[in-house]
Every structure is written in C-alpha cells, then in structure tokens.
Amino acid sequence: MDVELQINNSSSPDARFVTWTPSPCRIRVTNPSGATSPTVSVKIAGVSAAGGGAVVFRSGTAGAFSSSVPLTVPVNGTSVPFFVAGKFGQPSVNDGDIKIEARVGATSVGSVQVMVRIRKNANTLATGERNRFVSAFAQLNNQGLGRFADFRDMHTNVSSPQAHGAPGFLPWHRAYLLDLERELQAIDPSVALPYWRFDQPAPNLFKPDFLGVSDALGTVQFGATNPLQFWKTDGVQGINRRPFFNTAAAPGGLRNETQTLALGTQYAAFRTLEGNPHGSAHTSFGGSISSIPTAAKDPLFFLLHCNVDRLWAKWQRKNGRFNPAQAASYDNSGGNPIGHNLPDTMWPWNGVTGAPRPPTAPGGAMAASPCVSAPGPQPRVQNTLDYQGGVSAISRLGFDYDDVQF
Amino acid sequence: MATKRKVAKRSKSTKKPNASPKASARRAVSIATSSQRTVKERVAAAAEAPLAVCENEKDLQAMLNVLRNKDEPAKVRLAALQSLQAASFSVLAFEPCRGEYIATLRKVAEDPDPELRQRVLGLLAREKDGFAQKKLLEGLRNPGKALLPPEKALQLLSYDVHAEAYSAARDIVKKPPSEIARREALRLLAADASAAPLFEKLLRDKNELREIRQISASALHALKPEKLQETARKILLDKSDYDDIKATSLTALTQFGDDEALGKDKALLKSVDRLSAGEAPAKYKQSARRFLSKYGR
Numbered sequence: 030m031d032v033e034l035q036i037n038n039s040s041s042p043d044a045r046f047v048t049w050t051p052s053p054c055r056i057r058v059t060n061p062s063g064a065t066s067p068t069v070s071v072k073i074a075g076v077s078a079a080g081g082g083a084v085v086f087r088s089g090t091a092g093a094f095s096s097s098v099p100l101t102v103p104v105n106g107t108s109v110p111f112f113v114a115g116k117f118g119q120p121s122v123n124d125g126d127i128k129i130e131a132r133v134g135a136t137s138v139g140s141v142q143v144m145v146r147i148r149k150n151a152n153t154l155a156t157g158e159r160n161r162f163v164s165a166f167a168q169l170n171n172q173g174l175g176r177f178a179d180f181r182d183m184h185t186n187v188s189s190p191q192a193h194g195a196p197g198f199l200p201w202h203r204a205y206l207l208d209l210e211r212e213l214q215a216i217d218p219s220v221a222l223p224y225w226r227f228d229q230p231a232p233n234l235f236k237p238d239f240l241g242v243s244d245a246l247g248t249v250q251f252g253a254t255n256p257l258q259f260w261k262t263d264g265v266q267g268i269n270r271r272p273f274f275n276t277a278a279a280p281g282g283l284r285n286e287t288q289t290l291a292l293g294t295q296y297a298a299f300r301t302l303e304g305n306p307h308g309s310a311h312t313s314f315g316g317s318i319s320s321i322p323t324a325a326k327d328p329l330f331f332l333l334h335c336n337v338d339r340l341w342a343k344w345q346r347k348n349g350r351f352n353p354a355q356a357a358s359y360d361n362s363g364g365n366p367i368g369h370n371l372p373d374t375m376w377p378w379n380g381v382t383g384a385p386r387p388p389t390a391p392g393g394a395m396a397a398s399p400c401v402s403a404p405g406p407q408p409r410v411q412n413t414l415d416y417q418g419g420v421s422a423i424s425r426l427g428f429d430y431d432d433v434q435f
Numbered sequence: 436m437a438t439k440r441k442v443a444k445r446s447k448s449t450k451k452p453n454a455s456p457k458a459s460a461r462r463a464v465s466i467a468t469s470s471q472r473t474v475k476e477r478v479a480a481a482a483e484a485p486l487a488v489c490e491n492e493k494d495l496q497a498m499l500n501v502l503r504n505k506d507e508p509a510k511v512r513l514a515a516l517q518s519l520q521a522a523s524f525s526v527l528a529f530e531p532c533r534g535e536y537i538a539t540l541r542k543v544a545e546d547p548d549p550e551l552r553q554r555v556l557g558l559l560a561r562e563k564d565g566f567a568q569k570k571l572l573e574g575l576r577n578p579g580k581a582l583l584p585p586e587k588a589l590q591l592l593s594y595d596v597h598a599e600a601y602s603a604a605r606d607i608v609k610k611p612p613s614e615i616a617r618r619e620a621l622r623l624l625a626a627d628a629s630a631a632p633l634f635e636k637l638l639r640d641k642n643e644l645r646e647i648r649q650i651s652a653s654a655l656h657a658l659k660p661e662k663l664q665e666t667a668r669k670i671l672l673d674k675s676d677y678d679d680i681k682a683t684s685l686t687a688l689t690q691f692g693d694d695e696a697l698g699k700d701k702a703l704l705k706s707v708d709r710l711s712a713g714e715a716p717a718k719y720k721q722s723a724r725r726f727l728s729k730y731g732r
C-alpha cells in the first residue's frame with residue numbers, strides 16, 4: 030500500500046515548509062494493494078534528524094497538538110485532512126531535516142521530508158544557515174544586476190511617505206520583508222530572513238563571513254569566500270557602514286525589548302517605536318543605513334527591520350492584536366495618509382503611480398508562495414496583521430519568529 | 436552628605452514612572468538642551484528625544500540650536516544630530532521641518548569639528564544635496580579647501596555619481612595621495628564602463644593588494660561579466676597566484692558562473708581540486724570542496 034502526503038495541501042516539494050502556525054495537510058491512499066477493508070488506520074509522525082527540527086500534529090482546526098496523529102483513511106483515494114506545525118523551540122537547521130512518515134502498523138507507507146523554516150536571531154545562526162542566506166542574498170543582488178535593485182528602489186525619499194511616519198510603517202515593512210524573503214526562497218527555499226537583535230550584542234553578525242567588518246573609513250570588508258564582496262547598488266560596488274559603537278556589544282541609547290513592548294497596549298502608542306528603537310538603530314551607524322534614501326543599500330537594513338517586525342509580532346502576541354476589526358490592533362482613527370488605512374492597498378505592489386503615490390512602482394506584485402495564498406499580489410494594510418492566521422486561517426503569511434509562538 | 440546628593444541626582448531620570456512616550460520624549464529634549472546638565476546626561480537624554488522632535492516645533496528648534504552652537508560640547512552636538520536624524524525617519528511628521536534641518540546641516544558642514552563635518556556631509560551626500568557635492572568635489576580639486584580627506588569625499592560622492600566625480604576619481608587613480616584614496620576611487624569607478632580594461636589589468640596584477648584585485652573582480656563582473664569568468668579561471672589555473680585571490684575568484688565562479696561550462700572544465704576542476712587539498716586556509720579549502728561537490732566531484 031502507498032499513500033500520498035500533501036503538505037500545505039500541495040504535492041509540490043516547494044510547499045514542504047512549515048512554521049509554528051498549523052499548516053493544512055492531506056493524506057490519501059494512492060495504491061490500495063493489501064487493503065482488506067474500505068478504510069485503513071494510519072499513524073502519522075515526525076522523525077527528526079539529529080539536531081534537526083521537530084513537528085507536531087492534530088487532526089482538526091482546534092485542540093492540542095501531539096507528536097503523532099492517528100487517522101482513518103479510505104482506500105478509495107479520498108483525502109483526509111490533518112494539520113502539522115513546527116514544535117515551538119525546535120526549528121529546522123537544514124532543508125528536509127524532518128521526515129513526516131505515515132505507517133500502517135509497523136509498515137511505512139509514505140513519507141515526505143519537510144523543514145520547519147523560521148526567522149531566527151542572526152547572531153546564533155549555524156554556519157550552514159548563515160552561508161545559505163548570504164549566498165541567496167548575493168545572488169538576488171547579482172552584482173547590482175539582479176532583482177534586488179527593485180527592493181533598493183522601493184525605499185527612497187520619494188517613496189518614503191508610503192512607509193514611514195504614519196500607522197502603516199509596520200505593515201508596509203512587513204510586506205516589504207515578506208516580498209524579499211520570498212524572492213530569496215525562490216533562489217534557496219531553505220532560507221528565512223534572520224533578524225538583528227539590536228538591543229543585544231551581536232558580534233557574529235559583524236564578521237568577514239557574514240555582514241562584514243567596517244574599516245576606519247566605514248567601508249565594509251568581507252572575507253575572500255563571502256559572496257557579499259560582490260555587492261553592488263546604484264552602480265557602485267561595496268557597502269558604506271560606520272558603526273558608532275563597538276560591534277562586540279549592542280549600540281547604546283536604544284530602547285530594549287522590554288521597554289519597547291511596554292510602550293503601550295494600543296497600536297497608536299506602540300508604533301512610536303519608529304523613533305526609538307527603530308530610528309535609533311539606523312542612526313547607530315554612519316553610512317548608507319543611517320539615512321532613509323540609502324538605507325536599503327545595506328543588507329543589514331533587512332535584518333534590522335526583521336527585528337522591528339519581530340517586536341511587532343511579539344507585541345501582537347502579548348496583547349492579542351491580530352484582528353484588524355479590533356480598534357486596539359491598529360490606528361485607523363481617520364486622517365491617515367493614503368497607504369496607511371486598513372483597507373488601502375500598499376504601494377508598490379498595487380502598481381499605482383502618480384500623486385499621491387510615487388511616480389513609479391518598482392518590483393511589481395507581491396511574490397507568491399507555494400505554501401500559503403496570503404496576502405495576495407496586491408496586499409492591503411489589513412492583510413498584514415493576522416500573519417499567523419489565528420483569526421482566519423487563510424490569512425497566514427508563511428513566516429514565524431523563533432521566539433514568538435502560535 | 437555626598438552620598439545623599441548623588442542619590443538625589445540619580446533620581447532625576449529621563450523617564451517618570453508611567454509617563455507616556457510623548458511626555459518622556461519632551462522631558463528628554465529639555466534635559467538634552469539644558470546647559471545645567473552633564474554631558475553624559477544630555478547625550479543619554481538625546482537618545483530618547485526623537486519622538487518630541489517630530490511632533491513639537493519648539494523641541495525641534497531647541498535641538499537644532501544645540502547642533503548649530505559651536506560653544507556646545509562636541510559630544511552633545513553629535514547626540515543632537517543623531518536624535519534629529521532618528522526623528523527624520525518619521526517622514527511625514529518631520530516633513531515640515533526638513534527644510535530647516537537641511538539648512539542647519541549645510542551650516543555645520545564647514546564646522547571646525549571634523550567628526551561633525553564628516554557626519555553632516557555624509558547625511559547631505561545621502562540626500563544627493565548639491566551643496567555638499569559641490570564642496571566635496573572642490574576639496575578633491577583643491578586639497579587646501581578640502582573639508583574631508585579625499586578617500587571620504589570619494590566615498591560620499593559615490594552616493595550620486597556624476598561625470599565630474601568619475602573625472603576626479605580617475606585623476607586620483609593616476610596620482611593617488613594615499614592607497615586608501617586610490618581604493619575608494621576605484622570603487623567609485625566600478626560604475627564607469629570605460630574603466631573595464633583598467634580593472635582587468637588590476638585583477639591580473641599579482642603585485643596589487645588583494646583588496647584592489649577584489650574590487651576589480653567585482654567591478655568586472657558588472658561591467659564585463661564574461662571577462663571576469665575568463666580572468667577568474669586564469670587565476671585559479673595559475674599555480675603561482677595567491678590563495679586569497681583564488682578564493683575570491685572561486686566565489687565569483689560559484690555564485691555567478693555558467694554552471695554548464697564550469698562542470699565541463701576539466702582543467703579548472705583539477706586546479707580547484709589542488710586548492711582543496713593544498714595548504715590554503717581551511718575556509719578556502721572548504722570553499723573549494725563545495726565547488727567540487729556542486730560539479731559532481
């Protein structure tokens with residue numbers, strides 16, 4: 030007997046990535062030979078590689094998760110649904126380091142390799158994770174010739190009002206990071222965007238094999254095997270970044286995580302993190318990352334914003350702020366500029382140009398994902414809040430943070 | 436008595452219990468701009484001030500005054516600058532004051548304090564400010580008028596490269612005042628299509644510094660990708676060339692090379708095999724082994 034396991038309700042290997050958020054799955058019998066009744070009892074469990082991730086299961090949309098799930102599956106090929114999620118605290122390190130296996134009795138009847146793909150603290154990435162991320166990023170840049178140019182062009186002075194200084198600051202950047210991450214995953218599906226936890230020392234980040242070491246001039250130096258040595262933006266090679274702090278320690282003057290999460294239980298108060306720690310993290314350096322029109326030239330920008338987004342995710346989890354219909358989840362009180370109201374589509378993904386939007390819209394629609402359908406090609410502000418699909422399962426965006434559980 | 440006074444002073448912190456973020460920020464501005472406070476207190480307070488700077492005209496003016504005032508301690512002026520810069524990230528709120536902010540930066544661009552000059556010119560250069568670009572180019576042509584060292588001026592000019600900057604960069608490559616200035620000039624020229632032959636020559640020159648050869652490899656990849664592949668290959672085949680530039684060349688081929696062509700190149704694979712087994716640093720050998728495993732060896 031053989032069965033087919035579909036992760037994220039897809040038979041594509043590209044969809045075999047899960048997070049802490051439950052992923053819908055299906056099992057069906059594809060070869061019923063040996064079956065002696067109309068249904069068969071199947072047990073689905075995860076087998077982790079040494080040091081790899083782990084998964085948990087449940088049969089329905091509610092209830093506790095467990096390390097395995099028993100299902101009764103018709104032998105006529107009808108699918109039976111179940112759900113799988115990463116076991117919180119045990120993300121994967123490598124692609125396919127977990128086998129999801131279906132057994133009938135002691136006999137394995139089908140399996141797939143999956144990855145619990147999670148956004149992690151950049152300072153503690155394994156060497157392989159770091160190298161894959163750096164390689165994918167360098168390929169996306171492709172020496173200034175690649176798709177990264179669009180991401181650079183999305184974050185300039187002209188486009189800045191779409192993304193800053195108003196409530197849509199967090200949603201816009203969440204969408205921006207998601208779009209970039211999906212492009213990285215199109216190059217290497219095992220990659221998730223890591224975050225720079227700027228309120229803690231991150232010495233491993235500022236090394237020749239990762240985001241480089243700044244010399245006295247602020248020119249970033251990379252090791253000979255680091256593909257970021259070929260980084261180019263606006264036709265100019267290299268990265269300008271001059272830390273105003275000792276990179277073996279954390280920058281001074283930034284609100285720490287506890288202080289940031291305590292800004293307030295209403296979104297209007299919380300979003301003041303835009304100044305500190307967000308703005309303060311940017312201005313802990315001289316060089317590209319310290320000014321809005323040039324910040325996205327530096328790959329560190331995306332790790333900085335990943336941490337800002339993680340702080341928002343953590344605040345959402347702490348205060349239960351995922352539902353756009355709940356007033357405290359967002360600041361939609363009126364008078365917001367375009368692109369900052371819950372029902373507004375966001376530039377550039379909406380393709381709208383001309384005042385009050387910028388004159389061009391680089392990059393096109395939001396990248397699709399083989400794992401989830403949200404937020405769609407032209408995301409609205411409201412599509413970014415329920416990123417785990419806790420309010421509506423179909424809203425999940427396909428990412429999670431290592432320290433923010435479902 | 437001294438102990439009691441210390442405790443009393445420490446309790447005058449920026450934040451009052453349960454103060455709103457806006458109230459805390461306003462109080463922070465008041466401390467940051469007060470000459471009665473210590474430098475340390477004022478610098479710490481400036482970090483909390485961005486929210487107030489965005490939303491209150493009086494607070495913005497107070498911080499701009501600190502930045503402009505040459506009699507203020509340099510550390511406090513730098514902290515004020517950083518606070519204003521952080522506030523500028525809240526674009527919509529900051530927009531009404533942007534004009535005055537830029538005007539203040541231009542005034543401070545010629546400040547006697549070199550660190551302030553550098554930071555302010557950096558900010559202006561990233562905004563593609565014509566005033567700053569003019570000053571930087573003037574300094575390159577006439578070192579007596581330079582506000583920054585040539586290598587820094589070149590680095591800042593690279594934010595908005597114009598023909599004039601290319602011309603200044605080429606002059607510096609021909610007659611460099613320092614190695615670091617030459618390096619930055621070459622980095623800027625990486626966008627100049629006519630510089631491809633120069634980069635090809637530099638990449639092949641074993642007497643050049645690794646950093647220069649690395650910049651050249653990178654420049655060639657964008658200007659003439661086929662030349663980089665050809666040259667990277669030659670470097671890897673050359674037994675007498677240095678391991679670090681071989682590692683750079685290998686990285687270029689691994690990331691950006693033609694997979695089909697590389698997989699069939701027996702001479703190249705043999706050279707990489709030699710690198711993987713030789714006495715190069717472990718990291719380079721690992722890189723060589725990854726290359727070989729990618730192409731089935």
